[in-house]
Amino acid sequence: MKTELRILRRRSREEEPFWQSFIYEAEDANAAVSTALNALNSREELTDTEGRRADPIRWECSCLQKKCGACAMVINGRPALACDSKLSGLGPVVTLGPLRKFPVIADLITDRSAMREVLREMKIFLRAQTEVSESMTDIAYEASGCLQCGCCLEICPNFCTGGKFGGMAAALPAGRLIEEMDGEGREELLKEYRKRVYEGCGKSLACRDICPAGLDVEKLMVNSNAAAVWKALDFLRKKRHEV
Numbered sequence: 312m313k314t315e316l317r318i319l320r321r322r323s324r325e326e327e328p329f330w331q332s333f334i335y336e337a338e339d340a341n342a343a344v345s346t347a348l349n350a351l352n353s354r355e356e357l358t359d360t361e362g363r364r365a366d367p368i369r370w371e372c373s374c375l376q377k378k379c380g381a382c383a384m385v386i387n388g389r390p391a392l393a394c395d396s397k398l399s400g401l402g403p404v405v406t407l408g409p410l411r412k413f414p415v416i417a418d419l420i421t422d423r424s425a426m427r428e429v430l431r432e433m434k435i436f437l438r439a440q441t442e443v444s445e446s447m448t449d450i451a452y453e454a455s456g457c458l459q460c461g462c463c464l465e466i467c468p469n470f471c472t473g474g475k476f477g478g479m480a481a482a483l484p485a486g487r488l489i490e491e492m493d494g495e496g497r498e499e500l501l502k503e504y505r506k507r508v509y510e511g512c513g514k515s516l517a518c519r520d521i522c523p524a525g526l527d528v529e530k531l532m533v534n535s536n537a538a539a540v541w542k543a544l545d546f547l548r549k550k551r552h553e554v
């Protein structure tokens with residue numbers, strides 16, 4: 312099976328992007344975009360469809376098993392994992408570009424540190440090390456499956472790098488802790504969730520069908536909203552009635 316890979320390239324942050332195409336012939340019917348990128352970069356001399364020599368294609372990967380989220384990119388216009396995207400389902404010409412919500416470092420590599428920055432500001436890492444219950448609920452277990460790949464942020468109309476809103480990539484780790492945490496710190500976490508997730512989310516659910524980890528983001532968000540917003544508001548309403 313012959314595929315043309317049309318790749319949006321950029322040598323560095325400073326340089327202008329340009330399109331470059333390569334032909335890849337897969338022997339394996341299960342070959343994924345990651346297989347093609349590895350094979351192209353393994354060639355002794357990489358040449359494009361015009362016969363010009365090309366630099367190796369820069370992209371990120373680690374597990375190649377849909378477990379780390381590193382290989383997220385835009386494939387035929389949709390955010391997806393390269394190791395989870397079979398060429399057989401993508402047509403004879405496949406376009407590849409970097410995630411567009413994050414600054415490009417080079418070719419298909421983006422700087423996704425803004426996602427971690429939101430979690431740092433919400434103190435998610437510190438909280439995760441402290442007061443979590445020993446038995447994990449189903450909701451917490453599912454939320455822990457977030458790969459931090461950023462695919463949901465790519466299609467989220469409300470997320471922008473450096474903004475206050477953390478999107479689903481912040482909602483899920485926070486939701487896991489909301490589900491697990493008791494005692495001191497929980498109220499502060501709920502406040503952070505309201506500020507960094509609930510208030511910025513337009514509830515459009517554009518992110519509902521995009522998660523490559525297959526997480527039911529709608530269910531997880533409804534659960535966290537219930538804990539952080541509706542129960543809190545109920546409590547305030549009751550208080551108002553008491554006075």
Ligand code: SF4
Pocket residue numbers: 466467468469470478479511512513514515516517518519
């Ligand atoms: S529901 Fe809409 S606004 Fe909220 S995280 Fe998903 S895509 Fe973004």
Ligand code: SF4
Pocket residue numbers: 380456457458459460461462463464479480483521522523524525526528
């Ligand atoms: S919710 Fe899904 S799409 Fe969003 S960062 Fe986590 S794994 Fe990726």
Ligand code: FES
Pocket residue numbers: 371372373374375376377378379380381382383392393394395
């Ligand atoms: S390389 Fe880890 S998810 Fe693709």
